Amino acid sequence: MIIFWQTLAKAIALGSIYAIMGLSFVIIFKGTQVLNFAAGALSMAGALFMSILVVDRGFPFLPFTNPLAPADGETAGLALWIVHLVIVLMIAALMGLVIERVAIRPMVGQPLFAMAVITLGLEIAIRPFNLDATAISGRSIGVPWGTETWEIGGAIFPKSYLAAVVAAAIAFVAVFFFYRSRFGVAMRAVAFDQEAAMAQGINVGRVFAIAWALGAALAVLGAIFFAMSPWPPAGTVSLEIHPIWVFRVLPVIILGGLDSVAGAVAGGLIIAIFEIFAGQYLSQWTSILGPGYSTIVPYLVMLVVLLVRPYGLFGTEEIRRV
Amino acid sequence: MLEVANLEVVYNEVILVLRGLSIEVPEGNIVALLGSNGAGKTTTSRAITGLLDNHEGKVTKGSITWNGKDITHTKPSQIVQSGIAQVMEGRRCFGELTVDENLATGAFTNKAGQKKQYERVMELFPRLQERRKQLAGYMSGGEQQMLAIGRALMAEPKLLILDEPSLGLAPLLVQQVRDVIKELNADGMSILLIEQNAMMALSIADYGYIMENGKVVMDGDGKKLLGDDDVKEFYLGLHQGDDEDSGRKSFKDVKHYKRRKKWAS
Numbered sequence: 001m002i003i004f005w006q007t008l009a010k011a012i013a014l015g016s017i018y019a020i021m022g023l024s025f026v027i028i029f030k031g032t033q034v035l036n037f038a039a040g041a042l043s044m045a046g047a048l049f050m051s052i053l054v055v056d057r058g059f060p061f062l063p064f065t066n067p068l069a070p071a072d073g074e075t076a077g078l079a080l081w082i083v084h085l086v087i088v089l090m091i092a093a094l095m096g097l098v099i100e101r102v103a104i105r106p107m108v109g110q111p112l113f114a115m116a117v118i119t120l121g122l123e124i125a126i127r128p129f130n131l132d133a134t135a136i137s138g139r140s141i142g143v144p145w146g147t148e149t150w151e152i153g154g155a156i157f158p159k160s161y162l163a164a165v166v167a168a169a170i171a172f173v174a175v176f177f178f179y180r181s182r183f184g185v186a187m188r189a190v191a192f193d194q195e196a197a198m199a200q201g202i203n204v205g206r207v208f209a210i211a212w213a214l215g216a217a218l219a220v221l222g223a224i225f226f227a228m229s230p231w232p233p234a235g236t237v238s239l240e241i242h243p244i245w246v247f248r249v250l251p252v253i254i255l256g257g258l259d260s261v262a263g264a265v266a267g268g269l270i271i272a273i274f275e276i277f278a279g280q281y282l283s284q285w286t287s288i289l290g291p292g293y294s295t296i297v298p299y300l301v302m303l304v305v306l307l308v309r310p311y312g313l314f315g316t317e318e319i320r321r322v
Numbered sequence: 323m324l325e326v327a328n329l330e331v332v333y334n335e336v337i338l339v340l341r342g343l344s345i346e347v348p349e350g351n352i353v354a355l356l357g358s359n360g361a362g363k364t365t366t367s368r369a370i371t372g373l374l375d376n377h378e379g380k381v382t383k384g385s386i387t388w389n390g391k392d393i394t395h396t397k398p399s400q401i402v403q404s405g406i407a408q409v410m411e412g413r414r415c416f417g418e419l420t421v422d423e424n425l426a427t428g429a430f431t432n433k434a435g436q437k438k439q440y441e442r443v444m445e446l447f448p449r450l451q452e453r454r455k456q457l458a459g460y461m462s463g464g465e466q467q468m469l470a471i472g473r474a475l476m477a478e479p480k481l482l483i484l485d486e487p488s489l490g491l492a493p494l495l496v497q498q499v500r501d502v503i504k505e506l507n508a509d510g511m512s513i514l515l516i517e518q519n520a521m522m523a524l525s526i527a528d529y530g531y532i533m534e535n536g537k538v539v540m541d542g543d544g545k546k547l548l549g550d551d552d553v554k555e556f557y558l559g560l561h562q563g564d565d566e567d568s569g570r571k572s573f574k575d576v577k578h579y580k581r582r583k584k585w586a587s
Contacts (some may be wrong), residue, residue, distance in 0.1 A: 109376075182426070182433070189416045189427040195376045196414035201402030201431035201477060316418055 002155045007280045008273075010230070013161035015272030016168035017225050021249040022256060022264030023175050024218035030259045031187045031211025032104065033112055037119040039219045039249070040242040041126035042099070046092040046220025047141060047227050047237040048133045054084050054142035070142075078144045085224065089217045096216025100209050108208070130239065138236030147229040160228035160235075167225050168265070171218060175261050183210055191259070222249075247295070248275075251302045257315020266313055271298040323348050323389060324370070324406070324481055324514070330383035331365050331374065331536075339365045341536040342384065347481060352503065352513040354523035354544065357533035363516045364411050366533075367485045370514075371408050372398040388481075403431045407479035411486045411516075413470040417459025421450055424458050424469055428476030435478045443472035446502060464495040471502060481512040488519045496522055524548040 021039070028036045036042075054076050057069035068083065070076045076084065103122060107115050133139065145159040178184045189197040190207045198204055226244065229235035252271045256263025279294035286293070305313060324347040331340040339362045347353045357363050368374050370386055372393070386394045393401055407428075416424050425443060429436040444451045447468040453461060458469055467487060474482060484503065488496040496519065504526055507513050517523035524530050527544035532553065540547070547553050 182430070185419065185423045185426050186430055188419055188423070192416045192418050193414055195373060196410055196416065197427065198373060198376070198398045199371060199402075199408055199410055199414075200427045200473065201399045201407075202427060203397075203399045 002153070003280065005155045006157070007276055009155075009157050009161050011273040011276035012269065013158075013164045014231070014276060015269035016164040017222055017231075017268070018248060018252045018272055019168045019265040019268030020171050020218055020225065021222035021245065022252045022268050023171055023261065024215045024222060025249060025253045026256075026259060026261055026264045027175065027218065028211050028215035029253075030191050031215075032115075032208050033191065034104065034115045034119065035258075036215060036219075037116060037246075038099070038122035038126065039215075040245040041123045041130055042092075042095060042216055043219035043223035043245070044130045044237060044239070044241045045126055046088060046095065046216070047223040047241070048130065048139060049091050050084065050088045050141045050220075050224055050227075051139040051237055052133075053088065054081065055140055075142050075146070076144055081142065081144045085221075088224070089221060092220035093213035093217045096212035096214070097209055099216070100212035104208065104212065105205060108204075127242075130242075134238060138238045140236055141224060141227050143228050143235065147235065158228075158230045160225070160230055163228065164225045167221060168268075171221060172261070172265055175214075175218075178214070179261065183207065187211060248298065251298050253312075255298075255302045255305055255312055257312030259316055260312065260314035263312055263314030270301060274298055274301050324512070325387040326366070326370065326384070327387070328384035329366070329369060329381065329386065331362070331369050331379055332382050333365075333377060333379045335378075335380070339379070339536050340369070343533070343537055344384075345531050345538065345541075347512050347514050348529075349480075349512055350507070350510055351528040352507050352515060352526055352544075354520075354527035354530040355514060355516045355533060356518070356520050356523060356530060358518070361533040362536040363533060364485055365536075367408055367411075367483050367514075367516055370401075370483060371406060372396055372401045399431065402477050402479075405478075405480035406483065407474040407477040407481075408483035409467075409470045409474045409485060409487060411489065413463070413466045415458040415461075415466045415469050415473070418457060420455050420457055421461075421469055422454050424473050425450075425476050428473035430477075432477050436476065439476045439478055443475055446475075446505070447472055463490055464492070464498075467491060467495070467499065468502075471499070475506075479511065481514065482506065483514045483516065485516045486518065487515075488517065488522055500526055520553065521548075524553075 024039060025036060028034060053066050054069060057066045068080065070080060099122060103118050104115060107118060143160070145163070148159050150157045150159065179188065186197065186202045187207050187210065189200070189202060190204055194204060223237070223241050226241055227235065227237045232240050248271065252267040253264055255270060256265070256267025274297045275294055278297040282289060282293065326343060326345045329340050329343040330338070332338050343362065343366060345353065345355065355363055355366065365379065368377065368379065369381055374380060381394055385392055388404060388406060391404070393404065416427065419427070425440060426436070429439060432439065449465055450468060450472060453465065458466060461469065471484070471487065487499045491499065500522055503513055503515065515523050515527060524544045524547050530541065530544050530547040531538045532540040532547070542550070
């Protein structure tokens with residue numbers, strides 16, 4: 001039973017991280033109809049900024065030291081760490097704005113496929129920075145609770161689990177209310193009919209910019225929580241974040257429905273539950289199933305769901321009046 | 323007052339759609355813009371509201387002036403802000419948004435007056451009140467048309483452009499749309515009514531323009547146009563005399579109407 005609870009907690013925590021990442025995809029896709037393939041490199045770069053600010057106390061290539069950083073040899077306290085997290089998310093939003101302005105805005109009106117390929121190009125352009133920054137060793141992001149755990153009735157729960165769940169809950173609520181706000185409604189209007197939205201006086205460019213800023217911030221948030229202790233490789237920002245986006249988060253949002261906020265959360269949890277539980281409970285069959293079998297389980301789930309509901313669990317059905 | 327002078331619009335850099343169109347919408351008037359398919363009516367509304375870019379269209383000559391300000395190359399959002407709203411052809415409601423949210427998008431440039439306009443729209447269209455939380459995509463054509471008009475009104479426009487508001491509506495609903503237009507006009511709003519339904523449009527218009535091939539071929543008082551024999555023949559389908567072998571004529575053949583306004587400027 002202990003193992004079951006530990007597995008469940010792990011699945012929910014990982015699902016929360018997938019959900020945050022899924023929300024990032026959904027916001028950008030819903031706002032601009034573009035799948036952001038640059039999310040991997042972008043989010044890792046953001047997580048590296050966190051490391052640079054909190055652990056290195058300043059940018060190595062700039063004559064700048066972080067005045068807020070904790071003293072040498074100490075890790076940041078919780079409050080200070082959260083302050084840095086907010087700063088990093090703002091930097092991430094800024095990166096999103098720059099990307100939108102430089103790479104996406106000039107492509108408005110071009111085929112969506114071309115835009116998707118542009119984001120793929122961005123991914124490749126940002127990667128060298130990530131490679132350089134982690135060339136010598138993985139980088140810590142100075143988590144205040146480090147690898148600490150709680151022990152409840154013999155079961156061990158890393159504190160990072162709770163942190164991930166809280167972060168996902170905050171992200172979900174924020175996105176939920178954003179979609180009911182003035183700009184959120186405008187964003188959904190643009191997604192439905194861009195020209196009609198323009199005719200209402202909605203500034204489509206600004207809507208795109210906001211979508212990218214929010215999407216980038218959420219992507220970085222997801223990457224930061226993935227860089228904590230129980231996840232591979234042991235609580236550092238690493239290049240493992242790149243495949244996560246393509247091989248995990250994409251199934252998550254396809255499962256949930258590409259344009260659904262609730263779908264991103266549900267999809268994240270479902271994918272993580274299947275992945276973690278299959279990894280835990282089918283491990284005695286490894287000789288038959290082969291090593292790494294748990295990584296394909298989410299795809300099987302996705303396949304079955306898509307057969308029944310082609311637009312995903314919560315995706316928008318095409319509205320047709322009969 | 324809206325003035326369109328010698329407007330020339332080209333799509334894809336080759337297709338000339340408007341060839342020197344000139345119309346005027348004086349303040350507080352209802353002006354009807356009539357014409358058959360492909361005459362350039364919708365292009366005119368796109369040009370005025372700045373939506374040509376979406377269709378690879380460009381204004382190559384002429385100008386559009388709104389209350390003395392040149393708005394020929396202004397962004398759509400600024401045009402809406404300056405007081406010109408439009409009801410697009412085919413309604414174009416946001417199907418995945420509720421009625422309330424649809425109306426909210428209309429007030430994007432008019433945050434201050436949102437509440438006041440919302441009440442006004444509900445008063446004009448009590449039907450929308452019942453459907454407030456419903457997704458627009460599931461509503462009937464008539465309700466969607468009301469929503470589209472209501473959405474445009476949320477911006478508190480001084481000039482409302484309606485592109486084919488009677489398209490695909492039952493006669494009773496056309497009547498209703500007509501009454502709403504009259505009511506809005508009575509409140510002082512200028513209306514540019516783009517229609518194929520000449521009878522409906524001219525019956526309420528102070529002034530009418532008839533377009534063909536991208537230019538105005540005839541204009542005059544609404545009542546006068548309604549009584550005009552040629553208008554009757556071409557737009558109301560009332561043929562006179564021997565129409566056995568003459569077939570449908572073009573306005574171009576009716577020599578004395580062929581003219582261009584203000585060509586010299």
